[in-house]
Amino acid sequence: MPRFNxxxxxxxxxxxxxxxxxxxxxxxxxxxxxxxxxxxxxxxAGGATVLEDAAYRIxxxxxxLAAGSKTFFTHGLDxxxxxxxxxxxxxxxxxxxxxxxxxxxxxxxxFYIPLHLGFDPLNIFDGKxxxxxxxxxxxxxxxxxxxxxDIGVAQTVNAAxxxxxxxxxxxxxxxxxxxxxxxxxxxxxLPRFESxxxxxxxxxxxxxxxxxxxxxxxxxxxxxxxxxGGVRSDVEASEIGVKFPKVREIPMQMNWLPWLYQAxxxxxxxxxxxxxxxxxxxxxxxxxFGLDLTKAQVGDVKLALTTIAAGGSYNRLHYALG
Amino acid sequence: MAGLxxxxxxxxxxxxxxxxxxxxxxxxxxxxxxAVANKLAGSQIxxxxxxxxxxxxxxxxxxxxxxxxxxxxxxDVLSMVSAAAAIDSLVGVRALTRQVLTSVGVPTxxxxxxxxxxxxxxxxxxxxxxxxxxxRKATLTRL
Numbered sequence: 001m002p003r004f005n006x007x008x009x010x011x012x013x014x015x016x017x018x019x020x021x022x023x024x025x026x027x028x029x030x031x032x033x034x035x036x037x038x039x040x041x042x043x044x045a046g047g048a049t050v051l052e053d054a055a056y057r058i059x060x061x062x063x064x065l066a067a068g069s070k071t072f073f074t075h076g077l078d079x080x081x082x083x084x085x086x087x088x089x090x091x092x093x094x095x096x097x098x099x100x101x102x103x104x105x106x107x108x109x110x111f112y113i114p115l116h117l118g119f120d121p122l123n124i125f126d127g128k129x130x131x132x133x134x135x136x137x138x139x140x141x142x143x144x145x146x147x148x149x150d151i152g153v154a155q156t157v158n159a160a161x162x163x164x165x166x167x168x169x170x171x172x173x174x175x176x177x178x179x180x181x182x183x184x185x186x187x188x189x190l191p192r193f194e195s196x197x198x199x200x201x202x203x204x205x206x207x208x209x210x211x212x213x214x215x216x217x218x219x220x221x222x223x224x225x226x227x228x229g230g231v232r233s234d235v236e237a238s239e240i241g242v243k244f245p246k247v248r249e250i251p252m253q254m255n256w257l258p259w260l261y262q263a264x265x266x267x268x269x270x271x272x273x274x275x276x277x278x279x280x281x282x283x284x285x286x287x288x289f290g291l292d293l294t295k296a297q298v299g300d301v302k303l304a305l306t307t308i309a310a311g312g313s314y315n316r317l318h319y320a321l322g
Numbered sequence: 323m324a325g326l327x328x329x330x331x332x333x334x335x336x337x338x339x340x341x342x343x344x345x346x347x348x349x350x351x352x353x354x355x356x357a358v359a360n361k362l363a364g365s366q367i368x369x370x371x372x373x374x375x376x377x378x379x380x381x382x383x384x385x386x387x388x389x390x391x392x393x394x395x396x397x398d399v400l401s402m403v404s405a406a407a408a409i410d411s412l413v414g415v416r417a418l419t420r421q422v423l424t425s426v427g428v429p430t431x432x433x434x435x436x437x438x439x440x441x442x443x444x445x446x447x448x449x450x451x452x453x454x455x456x457x458r459k460a461t462l463t464r465l
C-alpha cells in the first residue's frame with residue numbers, strides 16, 4: 001500500500017512586484033493535487049477601487065516545469081483562467097476574501113486556488129493523472145507576479161514576506177519494494193495545459209476560430225471573453241460552437257447566453273459568471289475522458305465563436321491528457 | 323523391449339516422461355479414430371459413432387500384430403487412451419469432473435500452458451475493450 005502524503009512546503013512564493021519566483025517541488029512521489037493559498041496583505045487608501053477578480057490578476061503566469069523542457073501546468077493572461085476552471089470543477093466553493101475599497105489595513109486577504117490534475121476533484125489522491133515527480137529532475141513551480149495596480153486604484157500589496165503563495169503538496173509515494181507497474185500497469189496519464197488568447201474582430205457564423213490542441217485527449221476548455229478594458233463580458237460573442245471542417249460537421253452551434261446559463265446549471269455555480277464558462281469535451285465525444293485527438297491534425301477541430309464586438313479578447317485554457 | 327517401448331518406458335527421476343509423451347500422442351490418435359468413425363457412420367448412429375471408433379481403436383492396439391510392432395507397453399498406453407476417449411465421449415467424464423472442481427472453487431485452465439508460455443493465448447485474462455488510450459490508462463490505474 002503506497003503512502004498518501006499531504007504537506008505544506010516551508011518555502012513560499014514571496015510577493016515582489018513584477019518578479020518571477022520559483023519554488024522547488026519535492027521529488028518523492030506522484031503529485032496528484034497542489035493546494036495554493038494566496039495571501040495578499042493589502043493597505044487600502046482613500047478613494048480606492050477594486051477590479052473584477054482582482055486577486056487572480058496579480059498572478060500573471062504560473063508554470064510547473066521540469067528538466068528536459070517538460071511543462072505540466074501553465075496558464076497565460078493571468079490566474080483568472082485557472083480560477084474559473086476551478087470554479088467549475090469545485091461548484092464555486094472556493095474560499096475568497098473580499099478586498100475592500102474603503103480605506104484601511106494593512107490586512108490579510110486569503111484566496112484558495114487548487115490545482116487538481118485528475119478526473120475527480122473531490123478525491124485529493126486521484127491518481128489517474130499525475131506529475132511523476134519521482135522520475136523528474138529540477139521540478140519547480142514558477143510564478144510571475146503582477147503589481148499592486150492589478151488589484152485596483154490606491155491599493156498597495158505589501159511585500160517583505162507579508163504577501164505570498166503557499167503550496168501544499170498531495171502525493172502518492174510508493175513504499176520500498178512497490179513498483180510503478182503495480183499501480184500504473186498501463187502507464188500514467190500526464191497533464192497538458194495550453195493557454196491562448198485571440199484578439200476579437202467581428203466575425204459572423206462561428207468565424208472566430210481556435211484550432212484546439214491535438215495529439216492528446218482533450219478533456220476541458222475554459223472559455224473567457226474579456227472587453228478591451230479586460231472585464232469579463234457577455235456582449236463580445238453571440239454564439240459558440242464546435243466545427244469539424246474535414247467532415248463538414250458542426251455538432252454544436254448555440255447562442256452564447258443559453259450556453260453560459262447551461263454551464264451555471266451543469267456545474268452548480270452560485271451565480272452566473274459573466275463571460276466565462278467551462279466546455280467539457282465529453283459533450284461532443286460522449287466519452288467521460290474527453291475527445292480523443294491523438295490522431296487528429298491541427299485544424300481538425302475548432303472551438304469557434306460568432307463575435308459581435310471588436311477590441312476584446314477570446315481567451316482559452318485547454319486541458320488535455322496523454 | 324520391442325518397438326517404441328524404449329521411449330514409453332523412459333523415466334526421469336522416476337517420472338514416466340516417455341509414457342506421458344506417448345499418452346499425449348495417443349490422444350490425437352484417439353481423436354482421429356473417433357473422427358474417422360464419425361465420418362463413416364456418424365449419419366447413421368449419430369453421437370455414438372466416435373465412441374465406437376475409439377473402442378475399435380482400443381481393441382486394435384491390443385491385437386498381437388500391433389502390439390508386437392509398437393511394443394507391449396506402448397500398445398497398452400495407446401489402448402488405454404482410446405478407451406478413455408470412448409468413455410469420455412459417451413459419459414462426458416472430463417466435463418463432469420471439471421464442473422465439480424469449478425463448483426468447489428478450483429480454477430480450470432482454458433488454454434494449454436504451452437500456448438500461454440509462447441504468448442499465443444492468454445490464460446484466464448478477460449479481454450477488455452477501451453475507447454481510448456486515456457480510458458485504458460485511467461481504468462487500469464490502481465489508486
